[in-house]
């Protein structure tokens with residue numbers, strides 16, 4: 001069998017970078033996409049250094065046109081896309097009543113519209129080849145809520161519902177669509193949030209039964225499982241990877 | 249050469265492992281290098297046959313009889329496993345006793361046995377095997393339930409209730425033993441066709457309409473998630489319920 005090709009959004013750093021590394025280590029060819037192309041290129045070098053194959057593509061998931069161009073660029077170099085990992089995401093943590101419309105738009109555009117755009121662009125390829133796996137990165141805030149993350153949790157809740165309907169519509173084409181829902185993870189985004197929310201990491205660690213934040217590897221391993229043949233009968237599901245912080 | 253298989257040298261207990269789903273799980277864990285404690289209740293012949301099959305994979309295997317609804321028998325199982333293999337790394341509880349009928353067709357108290365096996369069985373297993381895992385600071389406890397436990401089913405009313413109890417039990421347990429790095433999770437199944445559903449074609453067709461992936465499950469569909477949850481790759485996953493059901497239910 002020829003190598004599987006995975007398209008990962010927001011793969012320039014954090015969880016997305018680790019997902020790209022983990023999939024490459026499982027012998028997949030990875031299209032490393034990100035808004036920050038310098039970071040994406042760095043991820044590609046890391047993959048190349050460990051003997052894997054990857055290319056970098058610029059992709060702003062908030063713009064359908066940008067996504068279409070990125071998909072075009074990826075397929076012209078790699079042939080097709082078998083696996084889509086919707087990881088790009090962003091949040092600003094603040095009380096809902098202090099938040100402003102511009103922030104809402106940004107949060108919804110990146111976290112929810114971003115996944116809608118990539119699915120619109122990539123699903124036709126998967127349908128044509130009669131095979132595909134999509135793993136959408138949600139968040140436990142979308143399952144149980146989270147103070148300071150009102151609009152973000154709405155967008156991530158939207159991701160979970162979007163996943164379920166796509167799973168139903170796409171099943172006949174042998175395309176599986178599932179969510180991985182991370183709990184608090186030790187990434188650049190979380191560090192940013194910690195900069196304006198003193199003590200948040202310590203408070204969370206106390207509440208997590210395993211007493212630590214997630215490392216990107218923890219999330220990437222679950223993504224890799226759902227992207228594998230071992231998960232062929234799993235679709236429309238949400239798997240939380242959170243050290244026991246929430247149990248839904 | 250060092251054995252790099254995920255479960256190499258670790259002992260896994262699979263309950264109800266004589267045939268069907270339990271057997272598939274046991275074989276897969278064996279292929280991943282585990283020593284297998286293969287529990288059975290009544291199916292001695294099948295258990296011995298499965299044990300032989302597993303032995304050909306080059307790992308150690310022990311067939312072990314017991315009624316999991318009886319704590320003393322579970323404790324006896326623990327002692328045998330301890331003598332044969334030493335410490336247990338993981339429990340996959342696949343055993344169950346399920347009657348298919350609506351509540352008002354049950355005779356008085358006829359449900360007790362079902363609750364005893366499906367819920368108390370899991371409590372007995374946890375009570376007996378988890379203290380050692382806590383001490384060692386590692387371990388995996390997985391129980392299998394049906395999606396009826398998450399969604400209800402009029403013909404599985406008792407086992408579904410007992411197993412909804414299992415889901416809750418495993419969440420509380422996960423909270424209790426998280427600090428000891430023991431992971432506890434539930435895997436919830438859609439209908440698995442093992443060739444004995446006894447349905448006519450028309451009913452089968454109607455049933456499959458509820459399964460977006462357009463077929464019922466097979467024992468092989470389950471092993472992937474169990475292998476994953478038993479592996480180090482799932483060390484940050486605890487207290488969760490994941491359905492393997494061809495899309496027939498999408499909860500949470």
Ligand SMILES: NC(=O)c1ccc[n+]([C@@H]2O[C@H](COP(=O)([O-])OP(=O)(O)OC[C@H]3O[C@@H](n4cnc5c(N)ncnc54)[C@H](O)[C@@H]3O)[C@@H](O)[C@H]2O)c1
Nearest residue numbers: 010012013014015035060061087088089139184185187189
């Ligand atoms: N870190 C956590 O605690 C946590 C918890 C739950 C869920 N998540 C989710 O996990 C995913 C990854 O988070 P992370 O912590 O690694 O974040 P991160 O900020 O470290 O990385 C996110 C990546 O997405 C990229 N990105 C942002 N906007 C983009 C856009 N419009 N188009 C393309 N790429 C864009 C960024 O450039 C960055 O490389 C996100 O979906 C996030 O919501 C994270």
